[in-house]
Amino acid sequence: MVAVAGAVNSANLSARVRKELRSAGRQGFLLDLTIEAPPGITILFGPSGAGKSTLLDCIAGLQKPEEGRIAVGDYVLFDSLKRLNRISQKRGIAYVFQTLALFPHMTVQENVAYGLSNESKDERSIRVAEALEVFRVERLASQKSGEISGGERQRVALARSLVTQPRVLLLDEPLTGLDAKLKASIVDDIRAWNAAKKIPILYVTHSRDEVDALGERVIAMDHGRIVSEGTPLEVLDAPRRKRLAQAAGFENVLEATVLDLREMDGVMRLRLAASRCEIEVPLGHAVPGDLVHVAIRAGDILLATQPPQGLSARNVLEGRLTSLERRGTLVVARVDCGVTFTVHVTPGAERALELAAEKKVWLVLKTHSCHFVDG
Amino acid sequence: MNVEALWLSLRLAICVSAILFVVGMPLAYWLAYSRWRWKFLLEAVVALPLVLPPTVLGFYMLVALGPRGPLGRLWVSAFGHGLAFTFAGLVIASVLYSLPFAVQPLLASFETVDRKLLDASAVLGAGRLRTFSRVIAPLSMPGILTAVVLSFAHTLGEFGVVLMVGGNLSGVTRTISIDIYDRVQSLQYAEANRTALLLLVFSFAVLSLVYGLNRRAGRRLWSPWPAQ
Numbered sequence: 001m002v003a004v005a006g007a008v009n010s011a012n013l014s015a016r017v018r019k020e021l022r023s024a025g026r027q028g029f030l031l032d033l034t035i036e037a038p039p040g041i042t043i044l045f046g047p048s049g050a051g052k053s054t055l056l057d058c059i060a061g062l063q064k065p066e067e068g069r070i071a072v073g074d075y076v077l078f079d080s081l082k083r084l085n086r087i088s089q090k091r092g093i094a095y096v097f098q099t100l101a102l103f104p105h106m107t108v109q110e111n112v113a114y115g116l117s118n119e120s121k122d123e124r125s126i127r128v129a130e131a132l133e134v135f136r137v138e139r140l141a142s143q144k145s146g147e148i149s150g151g152e153r154q155r156v157a158l159a160r161s162l163v164t165q166p167r168v169l170l171l172d173e174p175l176t177g178l179d180a181k182l183k184a185s186i187v188d189d190i191r192a193w194n195a196a197k198k199i200p201i202l203y204v205t206h207s208r209d210e211v212d213a214l215g216e217r218v219i220a221m222d223h224g225r226i227v228s229e230g231t232p233l234e235v236l237d238a239p240r241r242k243r244l245a246q247a248a249g250f251e252n253v254l255e256a257t258v259l260d261l262r263e264m265d266g267v268m269r270l271r272l273a274a275s276r277c278e279i280e281v282p283l284g285h286a287v288p289g290d291l292v293h294v295a296i297r298a299g300d301i302l303l304a305t306q307p308p309q310g311l312s313a314r315n316v317l318e319g320r321l322t323s324l325e326r327r328g329t330l331v332v333a334r335v336d337c338g339v340t341f342t343v344h345v346t347p348g349a350e351r352a353l354e355l356a357a358e359k360k361v362w363l364v365l366k367t368h369s370c371h372f373v374d375g
Numbered sequence: 376m377n378v379e380a381l382w383l384s385l386r387l388a389i390c391v392s393a394i395l396f397v398v399g400m401p402l403a404y405w406l407a408y409s410r411w412r413w414k415f416l417l418e419a420v421v422a423l424p425l426v427l428p429p430t431v432l433g434f435y436m437l438v439a440l441g442p443r444g445p446l447g448r449l450w451v452s453a454f455g456h457g458l459a460f461t462f463a464g465l466v467i468a469s470v471l472y473s474l475p476f477a478v479q480p481l482l483a484s485f486e487t488v489d490r491k492l493l494d495a496s497a498v499l500g501a502g503r504l505r506t507f508s509r510v511i512a513p514l515s516m517p518g519i520l521t522a523v524v525l526s527f528a529h530t531l532g533e534f535g536v537v538l539m540v541g542g543n544l545s546g547v548t549r550t551i552s553i554d555i556y557d558r559v560q561s562l563q564y565a566e567a568n569r570t571a572l573l574l575l576v577f578s579f580a581v582l583s584l585v586y587g588l589n590r591r592a593g594r595r596l597w598s599p600w601p602a603q
Contacts, residue, residue, distance in 0.1 A: 062494050088497040101495035105513045114509070115499035164499065 011073025013037040013168050013200040017058050018067040021051055021224060031055065031065075031224035037168075037200040037217075041191070044204045045211050045235065046221035052204045053098075055221075056170045059202070060095045061088035072167040072200070094161035098173040100153050102145035108132070108156050109141040115164040131163035134193055151182045155189070162193060169194075169201040175210070187214060211235070250295035251342040253373065258290040267314075267367055270294060275338025279315040279365060284372035293373035298344040302364035303333065305353045315365035317341075321357055324350065335361055377570065379546050380554035387462070387550060388530040391469045395477035395526040398470070403481035404507065422479075424472050433539025436468040440540060460542045465550075468540040469530045476525040484518025485511060517588045528581040532574060 014036045022028040031051040035042075044052045057063040059070055061077065064085060070078040077086050077093075103111050112131055116124045132138045135155040140148050145156060154174055161169065169190075175183045194201060203214060211218055211232045218235040220228040228235045255273035262268060267280045270292065281294055302308075308316055319337030326332075331350045333343045341363060345355070355361075406418060424432055440458040441447045446467070450458045458464035488511050496506040512519065534552040541548030543557070551570060558567035 060494075060498050062497070088494075089500045089502060091498075093498060095495070095498045097491050097495065099489070099491050101489065101491040103492060103495075103510060114496070114501070117501065117505065160499070 011075070011167065011200075012039070013059070013070075013072050013202070015055070015059055015070040016068040017055060017065045017070065019054065019058065019063070019065040021054055029224050031058075033221070033224065033226045035219055035226070037202055039198040039200055040194065041201045041203050041214055041216045043211050043214055043216070043218045043232075044202055044221055045208075045218050046206060046227075048206055050206075050221045051224040052206075052221055053172055056095065056172055056202065056204060059168065060093045060170060061086060061091050062095075075167065092164070092167040093170060094164060094166035094168070095170045096154075096157045096161050096172065096174045098176060100157040100174070102153060102157055102160070104144070104146045106145060107142050108137060108145055108148065111145050111156060112160045112163055114160060127163050131159040134162075135159040135189055151178055151186070154178065154186055158186070158190065162197075165197075166199065168199055171201065171203045173205055173207075174203075176207075180209070180213070183210070184213065250371065251298035251344075252296040252301075254294050254296070254339055256292055256294050258286045258288050258292060260288050261286070268372075272337075272339045277317050277338050279317070279370060280367050281370040281372050282368055286372070295371040295373050296341075296365060296369055298332070298342045300366070300369035301341060301343045303335070303343050303345055303349070303353070303355075304362040304364060305355075305359065306362070308362055308364055311364060313364045313366045315363075315367065315370070317363045317365070319361055319363060321355060321359045321361050323357055324355055331355075335363055337363060377549075377551070377554045377566075380549050380551045381570075381573075383462075383546065383549065384531050384551040387465055387469060388527045390466050391473055391530040392477075392523055392527040394466070394470050395473060396523055399474070399477035399481055399522060399526075403478045403485055404511075406478070406482050407485035422475050425475050429472065429533070429535025430539060432472060433468065433536040436464075436471065436536065436540050440464050440467065459540060460544060460548060462541075462547055465537060465541045465548055468536050469533060472533055472536045473526045473529045476529045477522045480518045480521040480525065481515065484515035484521075488514050517591060521585050521588055524581055524585060528578055532578060 014034075016034040017031060019031045020028055021031050029051075031054055033055070035044075035055075044055070046052055054063060058065045058068075059077070065078065065080065067080045068078065069076070069080070072092075075092075076082075076084055077091050078084060103114065106114070109128060109132070113124055113128045116127060119127070129138070132141055135158050137148075137152055137155045137159060140152060140156070145153070148156065157174065175186060178186070190201070203210075205211060205214075214232075216231075218228075218230060218232050219226055220235045256270035256279075257273065259269040259271055259278065261283060263283060266283050268283050268286065269278055269280055271278050272294075273291075279294070284292070286292055302313070307318075317337040319335040319341070321333060322336050322340070323334045324331055326347070329347065331345050331347055333345055333350075333355065335341045335343055343363065345353075349355075402421070406414065406421070437459055438444050439446045440450075442451055442457045442459075447458050450456075450463075458467065492510055492514075493506055496510050501509065532552060533550075534556070537548065537550050538553060538556075541550075543549050543553055549557070551574065555567050555570050555574075558564070558570070
């Protein structure tokens with residue numbers, strides 16, 4: 001790993017990647033994004049199948065993007081314009097897989113020494129000993145990697161990757177299945193190690209808890225694209241972008257204009273675009289006149305066949321049923337109130353209310369079921 | 376017992392297993408990891424000896440190895456004599472005949488090595504050769520052992536191909552199975568039985584070893600049918 005030993009500290013990882021993703025039995029989609037990861041932990045957050053692991057594979061050289069450029073500082077790993085595609089072995093990237101991929105037939109020590117085959121024997125043993133110590137697994141050195149417990153396996157995988165003095169560390173859900181305390185202690189060790197090395201760390205997860213715990217920078221991904229970027233609070237507090245809202249199970253994502261803010265009540269009024277419907281939603285960062293989105297789950301909407309009265313819910317909209325569609329034990333109703341809502345009801349409710357297309361209905365929305373999505 | 380025939384069979388089996396060890400490894404590696412779309416054709420060719428009558432294989436080998444065949448002509452120009460009815464000819468024919476018994480256990484065990492281990496090895500800087508020798512081969516040990524043992528045993532017991540290609544020349548091509556055939560033809564049943572019993576016991580021991588290895592490896596490394 002001669003090329004890696006001279007790795008420049010404090011270089012950003014920048015990656016622009018375009019790649020068609022195909023998986024058996026599912027419609028393909030395009031991984032198309034640009035990320036910039038400074039030294040420190042950057043979290044890649046998103047549902048499984050969002051393309052997070054593929055992005056890491058592209059950075060590590062295990063998969064090839066159709067187009068793009070990947071570089072760490074001045075060191076270019078991939079550039080489709082220049083037809084440059086460095087092989088994995090020459091990239092100086094450390095990659096810890098979700099399965100960890102420890103070599104089961106080797107001892108912990110042999111695993112950690114694996115990436116140092118080009119170093120002298122003395123150098124190798126010094127660095128292996130150091131890595132084992134940093135990740136607190138010295139006492140396991142001569143055990144087979146199959147014999148050690150969860151938590152320790154993660155530590156060994158980290159030691160094995162980082163002993164090579166990589167330019168970038170990629171972590172693909174490495175702490176899945178560990179309890180919070182163990183996770184925290186391993187993350188502390190990663191941080192302590194990186195305090196001196198200062199390399200970019202991409203940490204992939206689909207767990208909100210991990211995003212909260214790791215702090216720092218978050219890039220939220222879905223369907224191959226970046227949907228939001230910022231601090232965990234900014235990314236997680238509400239479904240900020242339409243795609244993310246849909247990904248989180250919001251069947252109704254509607255355009256709206258902010259009418260006025262009622263700070264005392266903690267609400268604001270919106271007009272749903274291209275309609276006369278006005279609804280009340282929890283207060284968000286917006287000013288009157290802003291164009292926003294509001295996300296509502298189809299299962300959170302009540303449907304009535306007579307004008308409802310005496311309700312605590314603040315939003316009652318009059319509309320017309322346009323279609324009913326049975327999906328297993330669920331009936332998907334579409335209701336035109338000027339804008340079209342998707343509403344889920346049970347087959348029993350469909351029969352009791354004698355629902356049919358063209359029937360006049362009222363929709364009831366609780367204020368707190370209406371999620372404000374800006375942008 | 377015909378010690379000469381036994382010794383010839385052993386020499387043949389050792390040569391063939393050694394060649395198959397060297398040839399089978401890269402072939403099985405390629406079959407396991409190549410993404411070539413016509414790969415299945417080669418898989419079928421490798422498995423052919425499992426289903427072809429030995430006489431068919433032997434017949435085409437004889438044609439190919441004969442002085443007018445492509446391989447035979449090449450051999451004549453290099454060594455001055457033909458391949459048919461020689462020990463070298465037997466070795467070549469037997470290598471082809473036992474090929475699936477070497478390649479399939481290797482292929483089966485290479486394919487069960489977790490691909491993530493290969494990715495990890497690459498990211499840690501190891502080239503293909505190092506990944507093979509440090510990761511794939513050690514994890515495929517039961518398969519490698521099975522391949523060697525099966526090629527040895529299968530070559531030791533072959534009859535049809537040897538008869539077609541080698542004929543029945545004492546000390547040159549008269550292997551132990553042909554010797555048994557000879558004894559039966561000349562009604563020396565007691566002699567035939569002694570040799571046959573030896574082969575039977577040996578084959579049983581070999582197969583017990585293979586199935587024992589399968590059991591230890593926790594999976595099936597070899598079955599009489601082509602993989603997949």
